[in-house]
Amino acid sequence: MSSSTILAKASSDPTGQVSTSGLVWEMARRDILTLFRTPWIIISRSMAFVIQLFVFAYFISGMVSYPHFFQYYAVGSVVAMVASISFIIGYDIFEEAEEGLLDYLLTLPVSRRQFIIGRALGGAVRSMIYVIPMFVIVAVLEHFANPLSILAAVLDLFLLAFGVTGLSITMAVTVRSANRFDVMLALLDLAVTRISVALYPLTYLPNYVRLIAPYSPVTFASTSVHDALIGTSLNATNLAGLLAFVAIFLVLGATIYFRRLEGGVYG
Amino acid sequence: MFANFCVDLFVTAATFSNLISSSYFLRIAPGSNFITAMVAAFQSGRDVWREKYIKDLASYLFTLPVPRRLFAASRIAGGVVRSVIATFPGTLVIAYLYGVLFSPLLIEAYLIVGLFSLGIVGLSMAVSAFASSIEVFATARSAIQLYLSFLSTIFYDASVFPTIVQPIVETNPMTWAMNAFRALPGPGSALNSIAILTVPSLAFAALGMICYLWYAKL
Numbered sequence: 001m002s003s004s005t006i007l008a009k010a011s012s013d014p015t016g017q018v019s020t021s022g023l024v025w026e027m028a029r030r031d032i033l034t035l036f037r038t039p040w041i042i043i044s045r046s047m048a049f050v051i052q053l054f055v056f057a058y059f060i061s062g063m064v065s066y067p068h069f070f071q072y073y074a075v076g077s078v079v080a081m082v083a084s085i086s087f088i089i090g091y092d093i094f095e096e097a098e099e100g101l102l103d104y105l106l107t108l109p110v111s112r113r114q115f116i117i118g119r120a121l122g123g124a125v126r127s128m129i130y131v132i133p134m135f136v137i138v139a140v141l142e143h144f145a146n147p148l149s150i151l152a153a154v155l156d157l158f159l160l161a162f163g164v165t166g167l168s169i170t171m172a173v174t175v176r177s178a179n180r181f182d183v184m185l186a187l188l189d190l191a192v193t194r195i196s197v198a199l200y201p202l203t204y205l206p207n208y209v210r211l212i213a214p215y216s217p218v219t220f221a222s223t224s225v226h227d228a229l230i231g232t233s234l235n236a237t238n239l240a241g242l243l244a245f246v247a248i249f250l251v252l253g254a255t256i257y258f259r260r261l262e263g264g265v266y267g
Numbered sequence: 268m269f270a271n272f273c274v275d276l277f278v279t280a281a282t283f284s285n286l287i288s289s290s291y292f293l294r295i296a297p298g299s300n301f302i303t304a305m306v307a308a309f310q311s312g313r314d315v316w317r318e319k320y321i322k323d324l325a326s327y328l329f330t331l332p333v334p335r336r337l338f339a340a341s342r343i344a345g346g347v348v349r350s351v352i353a354t355f356p357g358t359l360v361i362a363y364l365y366g367v368l369f370s371p372l373l374i375e376a377y378l379i380v381g382l383f384s385l386g387i388v389g390l391s392m393a394v395s396a397f398a399s400s401i402e403v404f405a406t407a408r409s410a411i412q413l414y415l416s417f418l419s420t421i422f423y424d425a426s427v428f429p430t431i432v433q434p435i436v437e438t439n440p441m442t443w444a445m446n447a448f449r450a451l452p453g454p455g456s457a458l459n460s461i462a463i464l465t466v467p468s469l470a471f472a473a474l475g476m477i478c479y480l481w482y483a484k485l
Contacts, residue, residue, distance in 0.1 A: 040402030206282065
């Protein structure tokens with residue numbers, strides 16, 4: 001569905017008035033639909049998840065001394081996957097600017113604020129749509145059945161997705177060179193997921209990683225998800241850290257994006 | 268590339284050495300370098316794909332006064348050289364860890380990386396000839412990378428796999444590259460393992476060349 005179709009649908013209200021939330025949702029919906037137009041991405045990432053879990057984690061868990069390592073890795077791989085997928089929105093925004101599509105999008109009858117919030121929301125929602133099947137596989141495998149725990153875990157994952165989307169948008173509008181952007185986003189993705197406790201417990205990380213890992217947003221999310229699903233408790237400290245990450249990068253991303261748009265960079 | 272290698276080696280492999288045993292670090296260390304080589308080698312296929320669909324350069328390149336076979340072979344050779352350059356510091360690090368940095372065996376280490384890259388460049392060019400979109404190319408690349416990384420002996424022995432899967436693991440070029448590298452500091456020569464690695468690498472390179480020539484005719 002094209003952007004114009006989406007917005008035409010949004011403005012088809014008989015009174016001619018479209019609510020703010022309606023416009024934000026229409027912007028988000030455009031990003032969500034983009035995901036389903038590229039099924040190959042879904043196929044390749046799902047394939048990676050399945051092999052990582054059922055081959056790699058299965059065999060490795062038989063070799064490590066940490067108890068219930070498979071369960072730890074399975075939950076963590078969903079968290080790491082949410083972070084990785086959320087970075088994709090930055091590539092989309094960068095490409096739109098390069099291809100001139102952003103100029104067109106900015107002529108649509110949507111305020112800048114709605115446009116930016118809609119993009120961030122779309123990026124986060126599509127990450128969630130994408131990982132929910134994987135989350136279900138892990139929940140079934142590990143017998144996570146408490147609805148409140150599952151709800152808390154999904155909330156943590158959504159907050160992480162929202163924050164990483166903000167971070168990715170910040171990078172997309174800050175870095176001007178395509179090559180530099182590719183490298184920086186790949187490194188950032190690698191850094192936030194690997195230098196965290198999502199896949200491996202903190203005590204087993206090398207000393208130099210142990211110093212930084214507790215401050216990674218992926219650590220906040222994975223610790224909180226583990227506590228919710230395995231410990232069935234709410235980890236307030238990590239949840240607060242996650243909320244701070246979301247607030248910082250969403251506001252920062254939105255502010256820089258807004259300034260770029262209004263600063264004449266994209267005409 | 269080097270940053271990627273460093274994260275793989277000094278974060279992931281170091282963590283595994285804490286989780287399993289200190290000797291495990293050395294066991295999986297060459298894998299970090301081969302994964303980097305694999306990513307670098309796949310760039311060649313991506314470039315060929317971009318020339319065809321994005322930059323519209325393919326038709327111009329085929330008009331150059333170079334015989335097609337030579338052109339295809341030079342593309343593959345260029346990809347291998349690029350991959351060896353990208354993994355140059357990584358190979359030095361692994362050679363140091365294996366105690367062969369200041370020995371003639373260092374040449375064998377680069378030979379192993381070069382041969383492994385040769386096969387992957389060939390594979391990536393074969394994929395690029397058939398991929399109609401970047402998504403298809405990325406999916407095929409991802410599938411090959413998963414096969415090379417997780418269905419090989421980087422992390423575990425072939426014996427841990429079910430009997431039916433073991434032949435797939437044992438014929439994986441990554442398995443042969445790992446075996447060759449692990450054999451370097453040993454008492455015997457690693458040349459036997461290198462010779463075994465040469466077979467699939469040349470086969471994949473030939474496949475890449477054939478596919479590239481076929482695509483050039485279209």
